Amino acid sequence: MSNKLKLGIPKGSLQDATIALFEHAGWRIYASGRSYFPTIDDAEIECMLVRAQEMARYVEHGALDAGLTGNDWVLENQSDVERITSLTYSKQSRTRVKWVLAVPEDSPFEKPEDLAGKTIATELVEFTKRYFAAKNIPVKVEFSWGATEVKPPTLADAIVEVTETGSSLRANRLRIIETLMESETQFIANKAAWADPWKRSKIETLSMMLNGAMDAQIQVGLMLNVRKADLDKVIGVLPALNSPTISHLQDPDWVALNTILDNSLVRDVIPKLKAAGGAGIVEYPLSKVVL
Amino acid sequence: MSNKLKLGIPKGSLQDATIALFEHAGWRIYASGRSYFPTIDDAEIECMLVRAQEMARYVEHGALDAGLTGNDWVLENQSDVERITSLTYSKQSRTRVKWVLAVPEDSPFEKPEDLAGKTIATELVEFTKRYFAAKNIPVKVEFSWGATEVKPPTLADAIVEVTETGSSLRANRLRIIETLMESETQFIANKAAWADPWKRSKIETLSMMLNGAMDAQIQVGLMLNVRKADLDKVIGVLPALNSPTISHLQDPDWVALNTILDNSLVRDVIPKLKAAGGAGIVEYPLSKVVL
Amino acid sequence: MSNKLKLGIPKGSLQDATIALFEHAGWRIYASGRSYFPTIDDAEIECMLVRAQEMARYVEHGALDAGLTGNDWVLENQSDVERITSLTYSKQSRTRVKWVLAVPEDSPFEKPEDLAGKTIATELVEFTKRYFAAKNIPVKVEFSWGATEVKPPTLADAIVEVTETGSSLRANRLRIIETLMESETQFIANKAAWADPWKRSKIETLSMMLNGAMDAQIQVGLMLNVRKADLDKVIGVLPALNSPTISHLQDPDWVALNTILDNSLVRDVIPKLKAAGGAGIVEYPLSKVVL
Amino acid sequence: MSNKLKLGIPKGSLQDATIALFEHAGWRIYASGRSYFPTIDDAEIECMLVRAQEMARYVEHGALDAGLTGNDWVLENQSDVERITSLTYSKQSRTRVKWVLAVPEDSPFEKPEDLAGKTIATELVEFTKRYFAAKNIPVKVEFSWGATEVKPPTLADAIVEVTETGSSLRANRLRIIETLMESETQFIANKAAWADPWKRSKIETLSMMLNGAMDAQIQVGLMLNVRKADLDKVIGVLPALNSPTISHLQDPDWVALNTILDNSLVRDVIPKLKAAGGAGIVEYPLSKVVL
Amino acid sequence: MSNKLKLGIPKGSLQDATIALFEHAGWRIYASGRSYFPTIDDAEIECMLVRAQEMARYVEHGALDAGLTGNDWVLENQSDVERITSLTYSKQSRTRVKWVLAVPEDSPFEKPEDLAGKTIATELVEFTKRYFAAKNIPVKVEFSWGATEVKPPTLADAIVEVTETGSSLRANRLRIIETLMESETQFIANKAAWADPWKRSKIETLSMMLNGAMDAQIQVGLMLNVRKADLDKVIGVLPALNSPTISHLQDPDWVALNTILDNSLVRDVIPKLKAAGGAGIVEYPLSKVVL
């Protein structure tokens, strides 16, 4: 089974976003509704849909050569795997998720120590136990099968739960008293696979193209023409990070600028470019950026 | 909080069927998409949506007075609760579900003993461990977060999984080698609640009406007229269980029969009734049956 | 155009419930998605879909002979029409709706008088103006095109809005300080149509059957057998309103009872009937009840 | 394969209605989206989904013992099959469908003879050819793969097409000039299967129960109490067809009537019953009627 | 509350298109299904969903600093607001909508004057009254709650109604006899906000970027290579409006052209460019165009 990379795709909330990212990166994954073995248009890769919670376990044991999962579940399972790159694409935004300790709004609990002797419900049982053990706070940690945030105060005293914006916690009248961990998606590999040259090269190509596609989603291309006299002023408006490509035009008084820019800056930069003398400003979408 | 029954409704696959059964029984439960505290049109009851997996745990501890869950999860949690009645209404049919030990079709495993030293994936970890321990078969039991049936042979050697018809197992090319347990929905109560006369009476009323509604779904009413001369022949065709109500008619040669019958028998019984001299045979639907 | 009744069906939130009620009553109305002139399987009736807000206006002027609309809109338009019957079937429940005066939770307003000089947003402009004028409270009443409950405090000081349970008002942090009117669906008729014998008879038939169908939705049939010795005890358990039909059985020691009962009473009555000696208790659904 | 009836269920527009009718009749057919071999809860029957157009062909050849299809396709295929019963349940109504000859509204064609030498598009090619041949009118009949009613005048001169209400024809500005055939669903059997005693008995049971379920859908039960003095008047109001069951009540001045009635008559009969002295009039739904 | 712009987003048919336009322009608006206060990823802006009909009223009074609404509703309310720019993006197309006076196809009305003494139904009551008053034609104008186009002739003699293509009017057999107004979306501002330098600058930035995004939706980028000898011929084929950017290539006989073009012209221009000697013609999409 040399020259075949066994790749785990996270089943569930990240699945569609992951498949979309691979498509942008250049690999088409076909996941029919029922099968857990999606096909991929690359004869060197074999895909399997695996729950994010179990991914690190199976990558560690070598049932998979590589996979995508959250850092939270790598830590929960204490898996010994190679971390290739972080990929910050979550369902709704690009922010990282947080695992927090939350208690009822009107409870007296203010800090982790206040929960000594209490019951904590969470999906992240092992991580939570280690966290409280490290602080020498005795608590009872119960596995929660879901809907964790509705449990306090009836079914638990506090919870350790994942959140992006905190809105679901607020809606359930819970108050965050501590952030235990921040987490984002990781591209991880089995240690033996990483030591194999062919597999490592394949994993690195995937990593480069996934990052190239991800970067292109938050950047845009910008072209404009500038009178040579205004060139410094216009360049001064651009973020310092990437210098633009400047090319001659038939009209010797003008040059053309072509640059890439973070999508979030465009609404501020374009008005300044125009004020500085930029003309014919055109923004165009990108598919990949590999600088 | 006397005169208030805290009732757990199973969240998830049984939720809609449970709410429908309560409606047939005479209680309307309004579950808005987001809230875990559905309202009910009975001031003496407070509802909470709880996962079937956790129901027995919370009924045992008294956070809930009573609830509905599968017998499988009562056993998994080894909860010390009062079993009031079985309610055989599952999503698709009225058959019980089974938890089975399944292995890949083409594997050499033929009986539980063959799995000594192997890895078994299941949602029912504690029950499975006890099962194999009782047989003195050493196995590694891993918790499965879902999609258990696709794990063999790549991610596990065998699984313990729930099934109604076995079709999902067959579709994943698995072979059943043992049935570990049959399970059906249980109406369970907290032991202290059961000892409280008001709560016990309320629970018994619920039990009577839920059973009455459930029975009505599998039975129908049948009315027909019979010449007195044919009465014995007609009665002979009816199942022996319930004797029909026979009433006089204005026409002294005839009587009217009114009876209830299992829905599944109707297609066989009506042709026989007609052959035996039944006339004006009318089947009508029932809403509750309390014999 | 004699012997043809022009009937207005309320377009919008009541439409499906109205058409369903007519079907239960014995008239099938076919409303294709686009047409405002649904067909009906009664050659003596012509239907038109009309907004509840405008129904009374067109019934008053005679463009329609009869129609269904809320009492609120009859009052808003001060229409001079004949009220035939109330029909309490709303989308969600059978309770009446209320039009209330609501203000921001944290505002100082406590009673209508506190709103002197303020702006009130409502869909029911004329009724609201008359209400405040009658109390000699000067206010500015603005027509609201919708989403009235989000307007205070930014876009209005208070609102007059319809509500069933108050939950939408609470969700928008509004406080009710006065109920201005309760409203339910009315079957109304044009005064000239009501004076025409053929039209009046047709309207009365509709009214009888609509009420018969509506009553059947909140009532059920109950049959049981009783030993003659227990008859008084069993009858004592039944609500006094409707005496049951009691018939002889072939077995001279027993009688059969057949009665109708409010759906909401069944869960209390059946356990009592059984305790009093009722046997073979069967509840069955009804399609129409005309006592 | 004795004691096994091979039954064809029509795939397509009639499929859901057919399965619903079988459920009412007492047989549950489970058709999963993809399989053409639905399961049925009767070990003596094997189902197969077959296009209505091909059903008669396969019943004739014995690949199926019995099946449901339209009379139109029996005639198109000139199949030599046994017709057991007509079953008038179509998707929208209970009226029969018609196959008509239709031409553009503004064309000069007035009768079949006017189409001599013209092109006619239809799905019913053989029947149409025979129809025109019998009249000695030479026409070109082309098979239409669908959307037949949009073909005139661009792609055909006339069409032979199925219609229930004619509304699709009118919408396409076509005019009917002749009705070639009326058609309704037929329960048909293979001639050899009909000669086999066991199969014939099975087919007859199906026929009795399908008809019993179908009749129940257009009939209702009616119960009322009548003072003996009013009995003749009340009976005079009922349709003559079925005499009611009259039973004694405990109160010797009254009798109870129980009868069945066409659903479409109820809205006229109930007001008359009440006027004639009927009391406690209750309509209830039926599931099967076998008189 | 300085440095905070209160911005009204039109609720309803324009809402999704408006939010999409803002996203193209560089602002992400998150409108959850229930809230009327969508969040926006710009700390300097506060959004509120407001009906287009009420927008101008609230911008005029200063409850909002700026907002988007149709010119029709600015006129209906006779609101004294600053008009910043027109934004021709409607749901279906980029054409303006028209408010027209329409009458039944077979009515005798031919011009506004013919409606003297008649009843006109419309949502635009005040505008319509002023229109007829200006012409000294006495009419009765009634507010229509919706479905205006089905009212003539039963419920009104004529209507004033909005239309894009006239197809809904034709479907209701109405005939347009006059166009009263053309309307398109306006970006409007409160007069005091417009006088505030910070708010004005913010509004102007929004206006520039909204227009830049809107223009990019109807334009494309075009790149091609041209032999210097063919340059004039190729340039002659391009629309005169925007001169292309011409740049040198390594091959001294060729130049590269880069230009933008209206999307609707591409299908005519590309064949001509190729015929004139253009090579390697590539069209690419644009995200913003600020010339």
Add this chain to the structure above:
Amino acid sequence: MSNKLKLGIPKGSLQDATIALFEHAGWRIYASGRSYFPTIDDAEIECMLVRAQEMARYVEHGALDAGLTGNDWVLENQSDVERITSLTYSKQSRTRVKWVLAVPEDSPFEKPEDLAGKTIATELVEFTKRYFAAKNIPVKVEFSWGATEVKPPTLADAIVEVTETGSSLRANRLRIIETLMESETQFIANKAAWADPWKRSKIETLSMMLNGAMDAQIQVGLMLNVRKADLDKVIGVLPALNSPTISHLQDPDWVALNTILDNSLVRDVIPKLKAAGGAGIVEYPLSKVVL
């Protein structure tokens, strides 16, 4: 009717893909759900939706000037039409479909000759008859109205059926024993229309733009900067087919490359470009490519 091209759009499985391709090519087709005459934003074209099976028949007869259909149906109808271009856009992929002869997996049939005397079901009756006649194999070919792949072995011995990946055949346990034809979408024209200069020019423009849009869907643009010293190495990495456009930059040591590339090659080429010294590599999407 000169200067008007009558164009057939395939109704059914290809319809949406065809309309999307025309939109990419520069023509917007509006197909409302019911009408078979979609509008198009080109006054010189008239569209009609026609079944792919019938398209060639109507193009041949001149009812349509041009149309899109599969090569399979051109052959089935043996239509004498002009084939303008192939357009390989099918619903799921760009591969061609195949018509294959398939038999039950466990049948003894191995080659076409083995089917002598057997029954073959297919939608492609005439083509199949000619195929077997040419081989002198006597078979019975029956028209299949659909669901052809479930017919063997009960209803037919073998089938001739269309397939892309063979998965539906495998799912029905069928085995392919011969490929009779490969087919892809054809843009075809009536011979007289092709001889008319105006129509021919219009058809050629459509063909150029449809191909330009289709090519753009499988290609991308790639821009990068290269040190002059690395230029040969970088160019060596690019596929030989299209030479890149190379332009001077202000920095005399660097040049800019702009090229187009098959989408499927990008994931291999970008890593090599970077390794060869490419910098600032940017991939951007294309809308049309006309080389």
